[in-house]
Amino acid sequence: xSENRMSGAEIVxxxxxxxxxxxxxxxxxxxxxxxxxxxxxxxxxxxILVRHEQGAVHMAEGYARSTxxxxxxxxxxxxxxxxxxxxLTDALMDSVPLICLTGQVPTHLIGNxxxxxxxxxxxxxxxxxxxxxxxxxxxxxxxxxxxxYIAASGRPGPVVIDLPKDVQFAEGEYIGPEKxxxxxxxxxxxxxxxxxxxxxxxxxxxxxxxxxxxxxxINSGIASCRAVTELVKLTGYPATTTLMGLGAIPSxxxxxxxMLGMHGTYEANLAMHGCDVMIAVGARFDDRVTGRxxxxxxxxxxxxxxxxxxxxxxxxxxxxxxxxDIGSVISQMLDVWKKKSPKIDGKAIExxxxxxxxxxxxDCLQYEQGSSPKDSIKPQYAIQRLxxxxxxRETFITTEVGQHQMWAAQFYKFEEPNHWMTSGGLGTMxxxxxxxxxxxxxxxxxxxxxxxxxxxxMMNIQELGTMAQYNLPVKVFIxxxxxxxxxxxxxxxxxGGRYAESYSAGLPDFIKLAESYGMTGLRATQxxxxxSVIAQMLETPGPVIVDMVVSKEENCLPMIPGGAAHNEILxxxxxxxxxxxxxxxxxxx
Amino acid sequence: xxxxxxxHVLAVLVDxxxxxxxxxxxxxxxxxYNIESLTVATVSEDDSSSRINVVTSGTPMIIxxxxxxxxxxxxxxxxxxxxxxxxxxxxxxxxxxxxxxGPERLEALRIADIFxxxxxxxxxxxxxxxxxxxxxxxxxxxxxxxxxxxxxxxRSGVVAIKRGEKRIDND
Ligand SMILES: Cc1ncc(C[n+]2csc(CCOP(=O)(O)OP(=O)(O)O)c2C)c(N)n1
Ligand SMILES: [Mg+2]
Numbered sequence: 001x002s003e004n005r006m007s008g009a010e011i012v013x014x015x016x017x018x019x020x021x022x023x024x025x026x027x028x029x030x031x032x033x034x035x036x037x038x039x040x041x042x043x044x045x046x047x048i049l050v051r052h053e054q055g056a057v058h059m060a061e062g063y064a065r066s067t068x069x070x071x072x073x074x075x076x077x078x079x080x081x082x083x084x085x086x087x088l089t090d091a092l093m094d095s096v097p098l099i100c101l102t103g104q105v106p107t108h109l110i111g112n113x114x115x116x117x118x119x120x121x122x123x124x125x126x127x128x129x130x131x132x133x134x135x136x137x138x139x140x141x142x143x144x145x146x147x148x149y150i151a152a153s154g155r156p157g158p159v160v161i162d163l164p165k166d167v168q169f170a171e172g173e174y175i176g177p178e179k180x181x182x183x184x185x186x187x188x189x190x191x192x193x194x195x196x197x198x199x200x201x202x203x204x205x206x207x208x209x210x211x212x213x214x215x216x217x218i219n220s221g222i223a224s225c226r227a228v229t230e231l232v233k234l235t236g237y238p239a240t241t242t243l244m245g246l247g248a249i250p251s252x253x254x255x256x257x258x259m260l261g262m263h264g265t266y267e268a269n270l271a272m273h274g275c276d277v278m279i280a281v282g283a284r285f286d287d288r289v290t291g292r293x294x295x296x297x298x299x300x301x302x303x304x305x306x307x308x309x310x311x312x313x314x315x316x317x318x319x320x321x322x323x324x325d326i327g328s329v330i331s332q333m334l335d336v337w338k339k340k341s342p343k344i345d346g347k348a349i350e351x352x353x354x355x356x357x358x359x360x361x362x363d364c365l366q367y368e369q370g371s372s373p374k375d376s377i378k379p380q381y382a383i384q385r386l387x388x389x390x391x392x393r394e395t396f397i398t399t400e401v402g403q404h405q406m407w408a409a410q411f412y413k414f415e416e417p418n419h420w421m422t423s424g425g426l427g428t429m430x431x432x433x434x435x436x437x438x439x440x441x442x443x444x445x446x447x448x449x450x451x452x453x454x455x456x457x458m459m460n461i462q463e464l465g466t467m468a469q470y471n472l473p474v475k476v477f478i479x480x481x482x483x484x485x486x487x488x489x490x491x492x493x494x495x496g497g498r499y500a501e502s503y504s505a506g507l508p509d510f511i512k513l514a515e516s517y518g519m520t521g522l523r524a525t526q527x528x529x530x531x532s533v534i535a536q537m538l539e540t541p542g543p544v545i546v547d548m549v550v551s552k553e554e555n556c557l558p559m560i561p562g563g564a565a566h567n568e569i570l571x572x573x574x575x576x577x578x579x580x581x582x583x584x585x586x587x588x589x
Numbered sequence: 590x591x592x593x594x595x596x597h598v599l600a601v602l603v604d605x606x607x608x609x610x611x612x613x614x615x616x617x618x619x620x621x622y623n624i625e626s627l628t629v630a631t632v633s634e635d636d637s638s639s640r641i642n643v644v645t646s647g648t649p650m651i652i653x654x655x656x657x658x659x660x661x662x663x664x665x666x667x668x669x670x671x672x673x674x675x676x677x678x679x680x681x682x683x684x685x686x687x688x689x690x691g692p693e694r695l696e697a698l699r700i701a702d703i704f705x706x707x708x709x710x711x712x713x714x715x716x717x718x719x720x721x722x723x724x725x726x727x728x729x730x731x732x733x734x735x736x737x738x739x740x741x742x743x744r745s746g747v748v749a750i751k752r753g754e755k756r757i758d759n760d
Binding site for chain 2: 121122125126129130131133150183184185308309310312313314317
């Protein structure tokens with residue numbers, strides 16, 4: 001038997017190894033037994049056994065986003081595949097490169113409603129970048145390698161490979177990645193030079209410019225983030241980042257105005273509204289960012305750099321679109337800028353900064369933390385202290401979804417890309433805990449904290465078992481307000497304070513829960529306990545669950561209500577006793 | 590917004606592989622785009638490529654989105670907007686069965702003759718005509734026929750190609 005003859009299952013595992021995959025996240029079942037057998041017989045690819053397939057996908061997402069590599073998932077047919085769907089959709093929305101291998105019933109049973117059969121390629125077609133059903137073992141090596149290329153190139157995304165069991169058993173010829181030809185799918189990398197010149201001219205002449213930086217920069221890589229940072233610095237212009245773009249430029253930069261959007265800062269949102277030139281870099285004008293679309297940044301010329309042509313002119317018409325990879329396009333811009341060394345309008349920029357500083361002085365994120373033992377802990381305070389006590393070491397933060405997520409985005413500061421993992425596009429409760437596990441697997445010696453809400457934590461709580469099995473020292477930092485806080489906030493603002501079904505009842509005692517898994521559980525209920533609990537958490541070598549019992553009815557502010565414009569941003573809710581929401585706005589999510 | 594709706598004919602070359610039509614159709618339904626007609630058949634000698642002719646409508650911004658979204662699909666080789674790219678011919682083929690008697694039957698035959706439709710089947714109370722031509726010609730033929738009896742229509746949908754020597758796979 002030639003060295004390259006092997007079973008389909010072995011071809012899959014060899015292809016993974018040759019693609020540089022070190023670890024995969026999975027859960028076994030009948031339709032993937034040959035694959036598990038192949039895993040058992042080798043030691044190049046490590047397997048992490050999860051507790052639910054959704055968890056596997058979020059772990060792979062955390063792994064991918066914290067390393068820049070492609071995450072890999074392995075699940076069985078039918079329920080295994082359907083359980084993965086939420087994670088795949090999440091990865092598609094947030095452009096995370098993933099490969100998800102799904103088992104399938106043998107080819108002769110496809111379409112027969114066989115046991116654990118699901119139309120996996122049908123179900124996952126709209127929630128993947130691409131998917132394959134491999135019916136012939138001869139196609140397997142090229143599909144495997146092409147899938148890795150598609151997942152990671154251009155705008156990254158998840159790719160499903162559906163593997164019927166007979167194909168896993170069938171013998172075939174392995175072909176290495178270097179021998180596989182790419183199809184016509186070739187995303188454009190460098191930007192059109194003429195547009196780049198025009199953009200540089202426009203940027204140089206701006207009087208009230210702003211850089212609007214999104215997650216695309218981070219996907220483009222660390223070097224690209226450095227290039228963007230250099231351009232921002234070179235111009236001296238202000239910059240804001242989206243939820244997904246946090247860390248693309250250092251938060252310590254005095255030019256950074258914070259995050260923009262629904263819960264972004266006052267200064268970032270007003271700057272977007274009032275700017276005359278907007279430079280959108282790897283951002284997609286999402287509705288959480290733009291607010292009311294017809295009132296979005298009405299007086300500005302817009303430059304939009306993105307690798308995905310379909311992101312351009314989708315929600316907002318732009319003046320200078322540049323299609324290309326952020327890293328390449330920004331370096332091209334830097335070259336032109338340096339060659340020309342254009343004179344910027346110093347006076348205008350100075351006035352702009354005066355205005356920005358005035359907006360900044362509103363101090364829109366302020367909150368009041370009482371200091372007596374009877375005072376409750378403010379959620380903002382808990383996160384701010386977490387930041388202060390961890391900022392001197394390399395820390396990776398994941399979050400769940402809700403108020404705590406927005407507070408984490410506001411109060412935790414990032415100097416580097418790939419250290420902030422949150423579910424932005426889909427807003428998936430239950431993302432943070434498994435994502436943190438994936439991050440920890442990739443960075444075993446680093447501090448990984450899941451800033452969580454008690455509600456979201458319950459959505460993938462089963463993954464504590466995975467943490468326990470591999471003794472992964474993830475810190476689950478629960479901002480426990482005993483409410484589905486973000487839902488409660490909207491009900492307060494828009495539904496007359498009728499708090500339908502948004503109370504978190506029936507919660508476990510998180511300390512006992514931790515202990516039942518052999519982990520450490522800690523709790524703080526008073527402001528003066530916050531620091532010591534965080535310190536204890538950091539000193540504990542293994543996994544820890546922290547139950548931060550915080551004030552129940554704190555609202556996340558500032559807030560641009562759905563359907564409102566940036567300049568209608570609210571700094572507090574009580575200034576609006578009666579809701580001001582338009583009917584159009586009410587229907588928005 | 591609503592009043593600048595344009596009709597566009599797109600020619601989409603795709604890899605001829607399972608699921609490719611589902612991808613294209615799913616894209617249109619998932620994103621709420623219109624399909625006025627759609628035809629698909631393989632067009633390369635080795636059967637490796639298919640051509641999808643799709644007639645759609647939307648604002649110019651939506652039309653641009655449709656093209657960009659189609660281009661994102663991995664098996665899509667290229668998307669040509671024939672409406673935007675210059676002169677082209679649009680053709681449609683239909684079979685129409687008309688059931689009637691007496692003077693209306695004669696009138697149907699007369700109109701078919703004017704439109705150069707062919708009679709492909711005759712029975713005592715019915716004809717089947719075949720006709721091809723521009724969508725406008727087909728529409729007016731159908732309208733006349735509908736006045737002359739019960740009709741059943743089988744319609745191919747629009748296929749289209751550029752005028753002149755330009756091909757979509759080499760420009
Ligand atoms: C899977 C899923 N279901 C429902 C929602 C809607 N939702 C958004 S935030 C939220 C409340 C989250 O509560 P919690 O985790 O306690 O966070 P908090 O807002 O209290 O900080 C809900 C239910 C969602 N985002 N994801
Ligand atoms: Mg809560």
